[in-house]
Amino acid sequence: MTGTDIALPPVVDATTWEHRLQALRAREKAATRELDAIAAERRRLPMVEMPDYTLEGSDGPVRLADVFEGKSQLIVYNHMWFTGKEWQCPGCTGFTSQYTRLEFLDNYDARFVVVTQGPIEEALAYRQRVGNRMAWYSTANSPFGSDVGAPPDGGFAVNVFLRHGDTVYRTWYTAGRGTEQLSHSFALIDLLPYGRQEEWQDSPAGWPQSPTYSRWATSENIAALYGPLTHTDGPAS
Structure with a gap:
């Protein structure tokens, strides 16, 4: 056209x-x-008490209660992970690349982190490669991911937790398009006259439309834009 x-x-x-x-x-x-x-x-909503999980962080094993880092509320994005792949899910990579300034959550006694099934060394290397700024944890040696809707080689999810002392409770969960409300990307794109330009959308005749996902940035694109080799303010910390 x-x-x-x-x-x-x-x-x-x-x-x-x-x-x-x-x-x-x-x-x-x-x-x-x-x-x-x-x-x-x-x-x-009511909540459900969680077991005392141990995850892997950049400094070694860490209890789920300690992932809160003293906060009472925690948002977890469960990032898809496929063993042996150099580039992980572009949807997850793109979704988490939006979050570069999360300090405002401090005022709400909350934290937002990524948890993935990948081994922690590989997960942290991928985080660095794509220029991600969020804290990452691994559930490779824990049933945590499977128990909250994100099993090995499975889908992505968002879970929210509340900590009371050393006890952690699960308060909310969503997956699929339920995560869109946490993204500014689709909110901005949906304001445009042509919208997402995907075939499934209800658009007037003649509107540009492409196969679903075809306009999404690839993980390689995201790494080129935000990764440590091109990012001006240094590698992810």
């Missing part, structure tokens, strides 16, 4: 545009209120 034959939204006068925008805004506001109600229900 060239610049001369690309499909365009219809052109209308400013009054008509404002009317259509306000009609859409009413639906957007209703969705915002529904998300508020969902968050309120999430705060009312």
Whole structure:
């Protein structure tokens, strides 16, 4: 599709545009209120006590309770890992590459980390290669990943935990498209007139559309953009 034959939204006068925008805004506001109600229900969920897991960190074995580093709340992104692969899941690699400034969670008594099934040495090497800034832990020698929906050679997940003393409780879990709410990438792309440009989306006739995932950055792309060989402020710390 060239610049001369690309499909365009219809052109209308400013009054008509404002009317259509306000009609859409009413639906957007209703969705915002529904998300508020969902968050309120999430705060009312019960929780389940977790065993005393031991993970592997950059400094060796660490109890799950100590992964909190003194905080009471913990968000864990369970990163997909495939044994022997140089480049891991591009979706997980791209998702976690968004998080470069997480210090604001300190004000909420919370921490956000990555946990993967990969051996800790390989996981930390991959983290360095793709320029990731988050703290990584390995559950390769622990059933933790399998117990929270992210088994070996399995999918990704987000889990949230609450610590009371040395006891850890699981409070929330999601996977698949449930993780989109934690990403700014799709939120920005969905604002664009052409959206994600993926075949499954409901778009007007003539809108550019491509196979699902085809526009996503590869892990190699992410490493080239953010990895230590090109990153201006030094390697991941």
